[in-house]
Amino acid sequence: MSELQEYHKNLMADIRREADASGIFPVEAFFDRMTERLTEAGELEVADRAYYQSGEGGQRLRVDGYAGDPRDSAGVLGLIVCDFIDSEEVQTFGKGDVPPILNPLIRFLKKARSEDFRDALNEVSPAFQVSDLIITTWSQVTKVKLILVSNRQYIGRDDAVKLQELDDVPVTWSVWDLARFERFDRSGQALEDMVIDFAGDFGGPLPALKASQKGAALESYLLIVPGEQLAAIYDRWGARLLEANVRSFLQARAKTNKGIQKTIKEEPELFFPYNNGLSATADDVACVRTDDGLAIASISNLQIVNGAQTTGSIHTGLKSAKEQLPQVFVQMKLTVVAPDRSEEIVPKISEFANTQNKVNAADFFSNHPFHIRIEQFSRSVIFTARDGERHDSKWFYERSRGQFINARVRLTPAQQKKFDLEFPKSQLFIKTDLAKFEYSAAGHPHIVSRGAQKNFAEFAKEIGEAWAKSDARYDELWYRRLIAKAIVFRKLETEVPKQPWYEGGYRANIVTYAMAKVFHDATSDKQVLDVDAIWRRQAAPAPLLRALLVAAAEANDVITHPPAGVRNMSEWAKQQACWNGLKGRKLDYDDDFASCLTLVESVRTAVRDARAKKALTASINAQTEVVKLGAEFWDRVMDWGRAERKLSPKDFQILQICASMPRRIPSDFQATHAMDLLQRMKDQGYEVVA
Template sequence: MDELNDFHREFLAEVQGEADAQGLITTEAFLEKMGEILDESGELSSFAQCYHEGVFKRKPLQVDGYGWDVDDEEGVLSLVISDFHRDAEAGFIGKTDASRLLSRLVQFVMASIDREYRDGLEESSQAYVLADLIRRSWKKISKIKLILVTNRINKSKTDAQPVGKIGEIPVTSNVWDLGRIQRFIESGQTREDLVIDFAEDFGEAIPVLRASIDGAPLESYIAVIPGSQLAEIYDRWGARLLEANVRSFLQARGKVNGGIRDTIRKDPAMFFSYNNGLTTTAESVEVATIGEGLFLMSASNFQIVNGGQTTASIHAARKVAAEQLRDVYVQMKLTVVPPAHSETVVPNISQFANSQNKVNAADFFANHPFHIRMEEYSRRILAPIGDTGYREHKWFYERARGQFADERGRRTPAERKSFDAMFPKTQFFTKTDLAKFENSYRCKPHIVSFGAQKNFAELAKAIGDEWGKNDGSPFDEVWFQRLIAKAIIFRHLERIVPAQSWYTGGYRANIVTYAIAKVVHDAASRERVIDLDGVWRLQRVQSDLERALLAAAETANQVITNPPTGVRNMSEWAKKQACWAELAKRNVAYDAGFDTVVIERDALRAVDRDTRVAKREINGIEAQREVVNQGGGYWSQLLAFGKSIGKLAPKEAGILQACTSLPDRIPTERQCVAAVAIADRLEQYYPT
């Protein structure tokens, strides 16, 4: 409890700091923070704020935010209500209070489909936009998720609990309380312990065959699961059954697989033969011997790492082919992966299991070399003091959720002070933050507006392709430094937009990404680019660049908040390519200072060329130093070892032979660079 209270105080301070920086009230800052968490965790898609309170049929109603993806065939409408408290000590919320708050969301839905209530709302209000969206999308909605976000502690079981129906639409409830927020921020756990009781909750236990021998590193099973049971499980838990990388992959591609659906409709008995099946993991399982066979009774934190498209398509088929679904069976491979191994093992299972499909490795991105390289740079590269600082510092890149909290938490109080000075919390960023910064500069603000998961998936594909074509060479230290400059600009603009006289609230996230894209676009039209190296050196945004960004932001605000005739939902408008096209063609009146913060493309290429040459020279000197330090005896042994295992090409053997002449003759820098690379490659063959 003490640990949770400590987290609560830190979390409150962070929320209050964000509120002060952005000119928001604390409850708004809390909801904005929770919207980012819900989006990043996959709880909902494309979070949008929508504050509204009222009364319908003598009962109170309230809504604070929602998530709805018009292109998602699952048809899940998520509604959010906020419960924020400023008390220094974390309080408790009971089942009665939680139910009372969640019922206000139900009342809002009921009011939204009532014409008289809708007509009483101001047409320009966020409440009318949401109510109108619910009315127009009613036939597409297959499930309604009620989500309560609170900084109190909830002890009752409320994760994906069914609470009845509105009309024919099933409704579930979910609570993100303080404990769950802490688990996500510090370890990336997006859910309560998700225990699927196949026998008790979903009709029957699943017969399985053991597929691992005694003493195997991991316990594995082969099973066949009825399609109707799989659909029911997915209906309960939704996309949270999908391992995070697979969820991103599906969100980037959208549509339900028509071929799978056609097989269910026309030839369900052949589904097992035609389909590749599922690859799944669980942290633990309960397997019982019944009669002469083994049966899977339950699985804890069950995840689908391959077969998400199959699962979503089977679930969608419930609407159009419920009878045929009874004849559908799906093969399933289940591997039990304890939590201690999940970060390394599960992403590999994801990548290798999906290699049978046309899936870029970048779609399964947690352990991609790009991330590992960015993490290494962030721990090593010191940022300049700038013209306002007093000491060097670093930017902490969190490749895997929870790294920052873990690195900080395992230090003594004295060491923690040093850590905080070297890695200020304001200079901490995640994979989804990186995707926002980078895609804004790639002039894809409409993609950024789709939310954390979809935007990240789009960038993952792009960087995966670029990495493969160039073997990662563009993503060097200079690229990282310019990424940090992009982060500085993005976050600076986030802070100052709310203080502008033209800003009327809402759509800040859209305005920021659109404004940055506009400045990049307009600089490119002049054959220029933003001087990111200057921002990196100063570690701040120059006043001339700030004025240019604000001029673009004001125009972006006009475009986003004045959609074309017939379009009421501004959040949906911001996700359209047409919205970006409209802003791209608008004229922005930049002042003369704009030319001082952009540089010619040729000048940038010259800087890049000089940097690469200097880097090669440094690498050669360092490699030569390492070769000399190892001595001729080491290289003679390495040459003999390489020949003995048949892993040396003739040219490589010649390079190592040159190194054996030390100290009488010193190899060239180029030979030394090659020798070090050969040594690194042969290291994997050393006997252990």
């Protein structure tokens, strides 16, 4: 069985399991699963389900979802159509099969711009809401992206193909097929290599100054990029140019800088001296020699890691300042980073380049210590089997895309069965899932509703600031409580569609709102929800589930009955006012809901006990390591520290004890100090000799 066939088999099993457990259609489960990948890959910023179909043959209309308000994504209107085939075998389709799938979406787009079409629909219809959004925002739409999402393998080679223009607005289409999703899930790479051919496609090579010596660890260049060229490049590739983590951060943090746009319109010749320029990376560059010196003819997989707002503002100039754009120039610092070193180097470039936004590393990167720690907990912390199950298990945290699939695929069939028992697929979660669980419980359902990437960016900023102050709170107990929130969230996901009041749609919004409401209502000066009981049982108790469903019904009511003048319910759910509306409602939970609560002091005591246990374990481990390294080792450390004048009297005293083993054995406190001292001396230049 090929990797693609294996991927298809597992994907279909997951979709059927999700559909059966939640009582939803398989195509809906497919939409939810795959659009998560679209937002993570930067194809769209958010994806909301809005299914509508009518007519037959040449009159057929269909839409499965849309990419939120175009005003929040530089004027890009995204529409999604699903091609889902319930089959055991991998099916294929070619370019000739695309029109019957895509044309109904194109017809919908054209119809949706008509007020007559919109007004003939029921106001609660998803089609009405998408149509109303298109009519309201059309004057600000700069591009339409039609995305065909399929679980078949596409044997064409088209990507971001321009179809036509609609009132001078370019319309493109692209296919996300089974093979593309498989590449993304296995490695995070779903797109073909992006080769920017300046010489052939964008007016000519860019003059460059090499900023690295021969044999340097990294190859670097300084370039001056004409605004017209940068705008044209962004117009073609869009968010693919923006390093994924920077993109997700910036789209949640700020609108396009009005000051930059003002300079382009009013003082374009001063753009270069006023602007800080771009920092970018690439897999490779092709250089040529011209009469004027060195120039770059093409760049492979350009990623802008600092300067997203500058790039977006210059692109906006294509429409708002076309006459001024030829006078705009921007500097670019370009570093060539081999793909196998990108995870090591690119985060550092991004972190240091984004100083004006005071960006923290956790805002961006999967290799930040927070994510590494959660990954370590996920591989070691065992949870007791649920009632009726035989095997204890773990939750698998995938901090970078592909870890789960690649960990499993290397195993023998027998080892895979063992792996599946240890790490059930239903207990796999990624960074954006973690952020959803935490922010739902913390009372931010309106932020969760804005989409996985925007929610993660907000959460990451908070984590980054908190981690910089102290990482102590993110211990094993914090991780166990995270898993309790995951259990609540995922249980609600399966239960909401089964409720008699549920009419389809807005499930994601209802889940996060209901969870936020129950956690909010459970919290007082004296009591909070007992999440420790949840992770111990690996299940939400029945009284809690009943309370969650009471809150879910109320959340559904709030979301589907927006105030006068608000027509789009998905967009309404993204507003603070929507959360305030639910938060202020008094709900009648069953009397036994009180059994799900615990005293605040008990929660604090558990934290203190966990930290004391951690400290004890750390000190025992330190003592063991000091003894293992031996007296001669510590004697050398002491000699170096004394020669370099790096030791305080206390340091010297403790090292003397370590160097006199086994006659004297350092206490656990002394051993901890010795290990900390050793790390400090390494940072100051001491080289460990085995």
